[in-house]
Amino acid sequence: MAAPSPVSPLAPKSYPDLPPVEGVRFATAAAGIKYKGRTDVMLALFDKGTQAAGVFTRSKCPSAPVDWCRARLKGGKARALVVNSGNANAFTGRNGLEQAKFTAMLAAKATGASPAEIFLASTGVIGEPLDARKFEGVFEQMAAAARPDGLFEAAKAIMTTDTYPKVATATAEIGGVTVTIAGMAKGAGMIAPDMATMLSYVFTDALIAAPALQAMLSKGVEASFNCVTVDSDTSTSDTLMLFATGAAARRGAPKITASGDRRLAGFKKALNALLMDLAHQVVRDGEGCRKFVEILVEGAASARAAKRVAMSIANSPLVKTAIAGEDANWGRIVAAVGKAGEKADRDKLAIWFGGIRVAHKGLRDPAYNEAEVSQVMKRETIPIRVAIGAGGTGAARVWTCDLTKEYVAINGDYRS
Amino acid sequence: MAAPSPVSPLAPKSYPDLPPVEGVRFATAAAGIKYKGRTDVMLALFDKGTQAAGVFTRSKCPSAPVDWCRARLKGGKARALVVNSGNANAFTGRNGLEQAKFTAMLAAKATGASPAEIFLASTGVIGEPLDARKFEGVFEQMAAAARPDGLFEAAKAIMTTDTYPKVATATAEIGGVTVTIAGMAKGAGMIAPDMATMLSYVFTDALIAAPALQAMLSKGVEASFNCVTVDSDTSTSDTLMLFATGAAARRGAPKITASGDRRLAGFKKALNALLMDLAHQVVRDGEGCRKFVEILVEGAASARAAKRVAMSIANSPLVKTAIAGEDANWGRIVAAVGKAGEKADRDKLAIWFGGIRVAHKGLRDPAYNEAEVSQVMKRETIPIRVAIGAGGTGAARVWTCDLTKEYVAINGDYRS
Numbered sequence: 001m002a003a004p005s006p007v008s009p010l011a012p013k014s015y016p017d018l019p020p021v022e023g024v025r026f027a028t029a030a031a032g033i034k035y036k037g038r039t040d041v042m043l044a045l046f047d048k049g050t051q052a053a054g055v056f057t058r059s060k061c062p063s064a065p066v067d068w069c070r071a072r073l074k075g076g077k078a079r080a081l082v083v084n085s086g087n088a089n090a091f092t093g094r095n096g097l098e099q100a101k102f103t104a105m106l107a108a109k110a111t112g113a114s115p116a117e118i119f120l121a122s123t124g125v126i127g128e129p130l131d132a133r134k135f136e137g138v139f140e141q142m143a144a145a146a147r148p149d150g151l152f153e154a155a156k157a158i159m160t161t162d163t164y165p166k167v168a169t170a171t172a173e174i175g176g177v178t179v180t181i182a183g184m185a186k187g188a189g190m191i192a193p194d195m196a197t198m199l200s201y202v203f204t205d206a207l208i209a210a211p212a213l214q215a216m217l218s219k220g221v222e223a224s225f226n227c228v229t230v231d232s233d234t235s236t237s238d239t240l241m242l243f244a245t246g247a248a249a250r251r252g253a254p255k256i257t258a259s260g261d262r263r264l265a266g267f268k269k270a271l272n273a274l275l276m277d278l279a280h281q282v283v284r285d286g287e288g289c290r291k292f293v294e295i296l297v298e299g300a301a302s303a304r305a306a307k308r309v310a311m312s313i314a315n316s317p318l319v320k321t322a323i324a325g326e327d328a329n330w331g332r333i334v335a336a337v338g339k340a341g342e343k344a345d346r347d348k349l350a351i352w353f354g355g356i357r358v359a360h361k362g363l364r365d366p367a368y369n370e371a372e373v374s375q376v377m378k379r380e381t382i383p384i385r386v387a388i389g390a391g392g393t394g395a396a397r398v399w400t401c402d403l404t405k406e407y408v409a410i411n412g413d414y415r416s
Numbered sequence: 417m418a419a420p421s422p423v424s425p426l427a428p429k430s431y432p433d434l435p436p437v438e439g440v441r442f443a444t445a446a447a448g449i450k451y452k453g454r455t456d457v458m459l460a461l462f463d464k465g466t467q468a469a470g471v472f473t474r475s476k477c478p479s480a481p482v483d484w485c486r487a488r489l490k491g492g493k494a495r496a497l498v499v500n501s502g503n504a505n506a507f508t509g510r511n512g513l514e515q516a517k518f519t520a521m522l523a524a525k526a527t528g529a530s531p532a533e534i535f536l537a538s539t540g541v542i543g544e545p546l547d548a549r550k551f552e553g554v555f556e557q558m559a560a561a562a563r564p565d566g567l568f569e570a571a572k573a574i575m576t577t578d579t580y581p582k583v584a585t586a587t588a589e590i591g592g593v594t595v596t597i598a599g600m601a602k603g604a605g606m607i608a609p610d611m612a613t614m615l616s617y618v619f620t621d622a623l624i625a626a627p628a629l630q631a632m633l634s635k636g637v638e639a640s641f642n643c644v645t646v647d648s649d650t651s652t653s654d655t656l657m658l659f660a661t662g663a664a665a666r667r668g669a670p671k672i673t674a675s676g677d678r679r680l681a682g683f684k685k686a687l688n689a690l691l692m693d694l695a696h697q698v699v700r701d702g703e704g705c706r707k708f709v710e711i712l713v714e715g716a717a718s719a720r721a722a723k724r725v726a727m728s729i730a731n732s733p734l735v736k737t738a739i740a741g742e743d744a745n746w747g748r749i750v751a752a753v754g755k756a757g758e759k760a761d762r763d764k765l766a767i768w769f770g771g772i773r774v775a776h777k778g779l780r781d782p783a784y785n786e787a788e789v790s791q792v793m794k795r796e797t798i799p800i801r802v803a804i805g806a807g808g809t810g811a812a813r814v815w816t817c818d819l820t821k822e823y824v825a826i827n828g829d830y831r832s
Binding site: 058062088091096128129189231321330341359361 | 473474475476477478504506507508509510511512541542543544545605606647649650651652731732733734737738740741743746747748750751752753754756757758759760762763765775777778779819820821823824825827828
């Protein structure tokens with residue numbers, strides 16, 4: 001059994017003050033799903049009329065809660081969100097869906113909502129049956145205790161191998177009225193989001209209709225969660241949801257129905273920055289990590305090609321172990337560019353570590369100073385820039401962490 | 417600096433007797449490219465008329481020797497092969513190609529051949545300039561010393577992070593005459609061959625024309641080298657070549673010009689088995705490995721889909737760390753099936769470890785005994801079978817090794 005991990009050295013040094021989001025209340029409980037002596041379930045209660053949007057894993061083997069949420073999202077309405085840690089309820093067959101249904105039924109009963117307005121997620125071990133009877137009586141107590149300022153505790157309750165809770169907040173103006181956005185995320189391993197991340201929930205009091213929320217969320221995820229990777233392993237449970245309670249309408253916020261509405265400009269900017277913040281927090285808690293790595297690829301035939309090359313670099317075990325060893329081994333970056341399958345001109349390739357050009361026109365930059373580059377490699381954040389010389393202007397930026405012995409230790413005995 | 421690795425626990429317990437291949441002679445030397453106190457260059461000399469075939473990396477950033485060999489292969493004729501370790505001559509620009517040319521010129525002069533009949537490879541660090549002047553005067557001595565029984569020493573000279581030399585031999589009958597096949601391979605990390613492996617050379621005294629050799633080699637590589645992976649990192653230098661000296665014609669072996677010739681049936685079988693043997697030896701020397709893993713995927717829509725799923729499992733860091741931890745964590749196999757992007761029916765999925773079914777019809781097999789599976793996980797070879805239930809008969813078999821802390825240690829400080 002791996003020893004409990006200390007907090008990631010890349011964890012945020014402090015947490016923001018989290019203002020309440022009008023129309024949302026949170027509660028947590030210890031339902032004893034798997035962990036002892038800690039909370040393992042969170043409940044978010046939404047005011048009537050709350051609109052919902054979501055993006056989910058592209059895995060062909062999604063978890064039962066992902067199936068449940070996809071089907072429920074068609075209504076666009078939400079009254080509650082239930083997330084448990086300790087068990088993913090994935091690869092649990094028909095029984096898994098029954099347990100999801102039973103969970104939603106219990107939550108509906110405790111909150112006075114319809115099961116169709118309850119959203120669910122489970123995170124933890126795959127393949128173990130979830131016993132939803134453990135929630136019996138729990139949601140009633142949670143509903144009674146739910147508080148507007150409970151987001152931080154909720155973020156803690158859904159942690160698995162995470163070493164710190166991940167939260168972020170922002171404000172924006174819509175039609176002259178200030179609205180609040182706040183969100184949480186969890187995830188540290190099995191992180192290669194393909195549509196969304198492990199689990200992330202964002203809440204706002206803005207009054208925005210579900211289709212407009214969905215359009216903004218689907219766009220926002222592309223440059224944030226879909227551009228981070230810890231270990232190239234896409235989860236069966238990836239879920240990112242955005243809930244808008246509309247409570248700000250009482251303070252005069254206008255009702256927005258189209259994502260193209262110009263009054264959303266500031267909101268979109270704030271939402272995208274918040275999604276990026278949460279996505280980076282997930283990488284910074286990458287299992288066993290010590291380095292936060294930003295990879296910028298330029299000069300590709302298209303943005304899509306640039307992203308594929310950037311992800312090939314970000315997922316290369318040899319690049320990631322070199323970074324763990326503080327070794328500016330740009331030859332491995334060349335290999336990762338080469339294997340990506342996208343057009344690249346080997347003889348025009350240039351590579352920078354932290355602004356220092358180490359390779360130029362397809363060979364080692366004669367001017368580069370190994371000692372200077374070594375200093376860059378000792379930093380906590382390593383920026384890597386790669387111009388692949390394919391003659392285009394396609395660019396992409398992705399984020400990852402290093403691959404250390406601790407990653408192997410954490411994952412060599414997680415299930416037991 | 418990582419300590420020198422002991423020999424892989426998965427290394428062959430003994431080596432085969434390597435009979436000479438008529439028409440080929442080998443020599444090795446210590447040219448001082450990078451390593452001290454060991455040989456680092458091999459020369460293979462071929463009789464006149466030797467036919468050659470090759471498959472190379474699909475990397476978009478191939479090494480200079482790969483470019484050189486691709487261009488030379490059009491002639492289909494070979495008189496010599498020069499391979500050095502310690503420097504990959506990859507990402508070395510125009511100078512890299514000049515060094516390759518200069519190496520071929522030196523070898524041609526020493527052997528009386530044309531530079532166009534000299535094949536080259538370099539393996540080691542990427543991006544460091546190769547100084548081919550170190551070969552001056554060396555090839556003359558090697559040509560004089562070349563011996564038919566030097567294959568084993570040649571295999572040693574091209575090792576980098578390999579912990580043992582990889583050789584194999586076979587015989588086959590063509591037209592009633594016995595011909596010999598013998599080969600070598602090197603590779604331990606940056607192994608995810610995409611057309612060929614790091615470096616592998618196979619020799620035969622059969623009289624087979626280059627186009628027929630090429631057809632057999634291209635086909636043979638698909639089920640062998642292109643079905644193994646150590647770390648998902650495709651090399652810039654992957655090269656597999658097959659040389660046929662035709663010397664067996666003196667003993668009555670017929671001349672074969674078409675790969676469809678029925679007299680090649682036995683030869684193809686022997687060649688394919690030998691390629692498989694060498695490919696497995698590469699995996700069994702995977703950096704830091706302790707387990708040899710065979711993954712069989714069945715029930716896919718096509719063989720191509722099955723291979724994509726199998727490779728997704730074989731390259732999953734979470735599957736590989738679980739195997740290192742002797743943990744039958746089949747949930748991670750489900751996740752790897754899901755992320756492969758191919759059709760799979762989660763609710764029909766079945767998974768076996770070493771013949772013990774652990775998952776069935778999309779959930780944990782109620783009959784499986786954890787203690788029995790634990791015994792399987794303690795073995796050196798772990799067979800995993802996955803029926804993905806996509807309604808087809810597509811199947812694929814691939815091989816990989818586990819991911820250990822030693823892999824990280826070896827690669828965290830290789831360049832220095």
